[in-house]
Amino acid sequence: MKKNSKLVLGASAAALIAVSLGAAPASAHVPTSVRGNVVLTAHLTELNDSGASGKAIAVVRGETIRAIGIRARGLTPDAPHAQHIHFGEDAMNECPTLAMNDSNGDGRLNTVEGTPAYGPIVVSLTTSGDTTPASALAVTRFPVSENGTYKYLRTNIGFTDVAGTGYQGGAGTAADIAEAIRDGEGVVVIHGNDYDGNGTYNLSDPEGASELDPTLPAEVTDPVACGVLH
Structure with a gap:
């Protein structure tokens, strides 16, 4: 009986997100909590002059994301787009800016330059399989934009302990990370x-290789949209 109630809870959360990202009118109100769940919304705005934008809604209870949905547009068409939730005790836990975070002065933000603002990865929002930071660069398991847009929905993602997210770079526990989210x-x-x-994303383009993995183009890993889940 307990297992079935969890399934119903997950389905209800997913339905709430699907309506909020799709059929609901712009004036529809998303409650801050539903039956003990915390409902969080992020309005995604562009980074790196990408023109990308979107909205993310997450329903969190305890140490589990019951459901999370993302609607994004203005993206590179017909290409994969890695997406993550970031957090760190030592980070600002906000979106970066070119003025504050372009440490090498090249006029664009890479992922590492943005880390002091948004923190390390705590959840990889893949379409299937593992959702831990270990899948941060699992490019084939992230959404592919169709004509520059995509809708994403996934349920029952558990938080895990993540090294480097705690105070002064220590390990953050799943409970601590979930509470912060x-x-x-x-x-x-x-x-x-x-x-x-x-x-296409090319290693031969002027941006060269990613600072995260020399086998990947920087175009794959540079951030294009960001928003804080409130």
């Missing part, structure tokens, strides 16, 4: 920017 300190970041508009 429920308190409005989680940051949703979407990645993937075809800077030159040639239709």
Whole structure:
């Protein structure tokens, strides 16, 4: 009986998000809590002059994201877009700016430059399989935009302990991370920017290789949209 109640709870949360991101009118109100769940919303705005924007809604209870949905637009068309939830005790837990975070002065933000603002990855918002930071660069398991847009929905994502997210770089426990997300300190970041508009992410483009993985183009991992879950 307990298991069935959890399934109903997950379905209700997913339904709430699906309506909020799709059929509901712009004036529809999303409550801050529903039956003990905390409902968080992030309005995603562009980074790196990408033109990307969107909205994310998450329903969190305890140490589990019961459901999370993202609607994004203005993205590189027909390309994969990594997406994550970030948090860190030592971070600002906000979106970065070019003025404050472009440490090498090259006129664009890479993922590492944004970390002091949004913190380390705590959840990889993949379409299937693992959702821990270990899947941060699992490019084939992230949403692919169709004509520059996508809708994403996933249920029952458990928080895990994550090294480097605690005070002074210590380990953060699943309970601590979940509490911080429920308190409005989680940051949703979407990645993937075809800077030159040639239709593909290329190592040969001026941005070169990603600072996270030299086998990946920087265009794959540079952030394009960001929003704080409140």
